[in-house]
Amino acid sequence: MRLLVAGSDRVDAGKTTFSTGLLDWIDGTGFKPRAGNDYWFDQDDVRQAIGDGRLYGKDAKRLAAASADDVSPEEINPIHRLWRPSPGPDGGLIGAAHRRFVLDRVAGAFVRNGAADVPHAVRERLPLADAPTVETVDELNDVTRKRHLPALDAVATRIERHDRAVVESYGDIARPLQGFTADAVAVVEPARARIYDGDRYATACEAARGSAREGTLEQCVEDVIAQIDPVASVGLPALGGEKRGEPGAVADAYSHAYDELLAVAE
Template sequence: MRHLVVGSDRVDAGKTTFSTGLLERVGGVGFKPRAGNDYWFDHDDVRRAVADGRLYGKDAQRLAAASAADVAPEAINPVHRLWRPAPGGGTGIVGRGDRQFVADRLRIPGGDDAFVVGGAADVPAGVREALPLDGATVVDSAAALDEVTRERYLPALSRLAERVRNRDRAVVESYGDVARPLRDVTFDAVVAVEPGRARVFDGERYARACEVVGGSARGGRLEESVGDVTDVVDPTATVALPALSDSERTDPAAVADAYEVALDAAVAAALD
């Protein structure tokens, strides 16, 4: 039973909270193919990780903790990006005017980590001191980052996809509003989460909708958005999600209890 959880909003859609509740309900292991955090806005999370010479985010940490196996955040999240604000503007090498790409952490075979650093990045002193960045790959253009992505990132994601396929029960959480984070995995059901509701989709129909959008004039890009995909496929169920307190959101058992109806619909769609 493989579930994909996607978000209808670019940020704070509630994907991780829903995913931990789903893991509590069905068991298995959670996966987060790509993730990222901001040195300014997620400063405590960054400091906590780099204090141990590591780089990961709280989403992967929560998924790892909720999993029915002993897994490290880096093991279920092969690509993690560190940003920092760019008050002066400029698009940088990844096309974001408000953010500067600082570094990526890439989990490679054998459980080791490699790093890729932006050539013009203003790497915070604490990050540079804590992480082994001296031997990192440096990229100074979008083309260079694309090349590294093809040579190193995509194989890492392919290995993650293989691990997902080999799991009897897996919950994959997407990133941002990306509709399909792993292209070579078949999901039994997909849940699109947004503040206040969850929409459940048949996995096969959702995959076909991704193909339709990807081949259309509106699509034409590598990563389809959730909104574009859900516009062309009907959900099997739409369920209201109650607002949760901070303590409830961080407790998978409490989430599973509060989201019981939505989780029932997700499991039913996967078994149908």
Template sequence: MNLLVAGADRVDAGKTTFSVGLLEHTGSVGFKPRAGNDYWFDHDDYRRAVEQGRLYGKDAKRLAVAGPGDRRPELLNPIHRLWRPSPGSGSGLLGKTDREFLLDRVGDEYLRNGTVELPESALEQLPLGDATVVESTEQLNAIMERLHLPALDAIAREIDGSDRTVVESYGDIARPLSGFEPDAVAVVEPRRARIYPGRRYAKACTVAAGSAADGQLEERVPAVVELLDPTVSVELPPLGSDDRRNPAAVADAYEPAYDALLATAFE
């Protein structure tokens, strides 16, 4: 059984809180195939990781802690990107006008943006001596085909071979793996979770794919869910910070949503 958790908002949709409670509720293994954080806005999380000579985010860490066994965040999150705000009117290597790409960790390998200066802490504490340096979009696309796609294929096979999984997407991306067809989907946002059958959701992703803005691997949740009616919409109560950090407390508070998600998966 594969369950997908996607977010209707780019940030703060509540995906990871929902996912850790779902892991507690089902005993599943959690995965976040693609993730990223910001050197500025997530600086504490960045520092905690790089001080260990590693690069991962708090979402992957929460999933690793909430799931069964003793798994490193990097094992469930093969691709992690580090960003930084980029004030000014220009656009960077990835065409973003408000932030610039610094690093990718792909498995145990690193890819760095050669058009920007990296933070000293990254240069000193991460194993970047053998990192691949890219200075153009063409180079980046070629390296992503060589590194990123095999990493995503490998995690897709691991998910497919697992008995019970919770796969969390990133931002407002509808699904983090091309062609992934879960058994059921929860689209989460503040105050509610909308539940969809996995096959219908995957078909809607195919219909929504291929826009000039996003490309075939980047279907966004709003474009997908406008093609579907949810099986049910379940209200999510607000949680205090202590409860959000406690998977058992989240599982208890969100139990009606989890029961609806599982009922849809087994239909």
């Protein structure tokens, strides 16, 4: 059984909280194929990871901790991008206004953006001496073909092999792996989760045009779900910080939503 959790809000949709509770509910393994964080806005999380010579985000860490298998954040999140603010209109290599990607962790290696300054603390603690540097879109595309896509293929294979997998997308992107079809999909936003049949959701992803904001191969959630009706729409109660950090408590609070999702998956 493969379940996809996506968010209709770019920030703080509640995907990870929903996913950790779902992992507890089904005794499954979580995956977040792509993730990222910002050196400025997520300073504590970045420093904690690089202190161990690693790079991962709090979402992957929470998913790994909630998983039935003994997995590390890097195992379930093969691609992690580090950003930093970039004042001005220039979006750099990937067209993201007001922020610039600094480096990617792809599996166990790194790729640097030659047009971005790597913070001193990051340079000191991560093994970047032999990391390839990209300075043009063509170079980034070439590295993506050689490194990023094989890493995504490898995690897709791992997901296929698991009996109970929860795959969390990133931002408001409809799915984190091209061609991925889940048995059921939960689109989460504050106070609500909408449940979709996995095959119909995948078909809508293929039909939706790529988002100009994120790239021609990615679809935004709203563009996808505009084409299909949910099987169910369920309310999600607000949870305090202590409950959000405890997968079992989330599972109890959201059990009605998980029952609806599993009914569609079956």
